[in-house]
Amino acid sequence: MGLAKTHTLDALSVGHIDHESGDAIARFPDRVLIVKATGRGSYARTTPDRYGFPRLRRARKKQHFGYVTGDLVRAVMPSGKWAGTWTGRISVRARGQHSLTASVGRINLSHWNLRLLQRGDGYGYTAQPEAAPSISQKNS
Template sequence: MSAEEPASTKIGLPFENRDAMRLSKTHTLDALSVGPLDHAGGDKIVRFPGHVLVVKATGRGSYARTTPDRYGFPRLLRPRGKQHFGYSTGDLVRAVMPSGKWAGTWTGRISVRARGQHSLTAPMGRLNVSHRNLTLLQRSDGYGYSVRPEASPSSLGKTVDWRQNGS
């Protein structure tokens, strides 16, 4: 932005852009609609995301070495290490289950246990997996990652103009 250009103080510009392009209200499409667009001149958004990366803060665990009771007194001792059999909670792993009810290949986030039977959270639910059947894909960085589909622009309808509702 140069010194000659005046700063825009217009409120509702993303709404007007979404309304002119007949887009629904999603955070992704709202971010694409920010800024001045000349609809009469032919400005339009030509590419829309099919899927959106969703990042969730999951943390890196607790430093506490005891579990307090309801009065705050220490009752249980927690293990000293956060890693068991080379894995830590939050690692992204691929599990190859050779046989049984859950036979197949599963990918997801694990919660480690000291005995080596870790808990894998996959899209279909939770299952227990031995550390021998795991392959590390990514070390835990304190975030959980997932992908969700974004609404397609062709299936989106006209948005309601909030300025015509008596305000």
């Protein structure tokens, strides 16, 4: 069919398409959703050392100050080194100084500067532009 080799266009091409009778793919996606499994944390109550013996105890709670690890949040930092607005996945800490994974890396910030956008469901979502087929390929 002369299409680019991407997973999305391969999925559109599965099945019988009879070009002689006029069958064709009507639309090509310009953006695709990328889903990555990020997990929902672990139930482990202790952190083992290299021999497997318990080294320290973990907190019983997973939710701190209304946030859970994996939540998508927007942080508005009024001043300081990381002043600005940041969006990303959060790792919670018991004392309220959470860690945000943004496009520039990890940022440590207070729970007061956060606003919840989406609860963490164990997956990370991004939209990515799809390689569009060229004009000569659409006519074939």
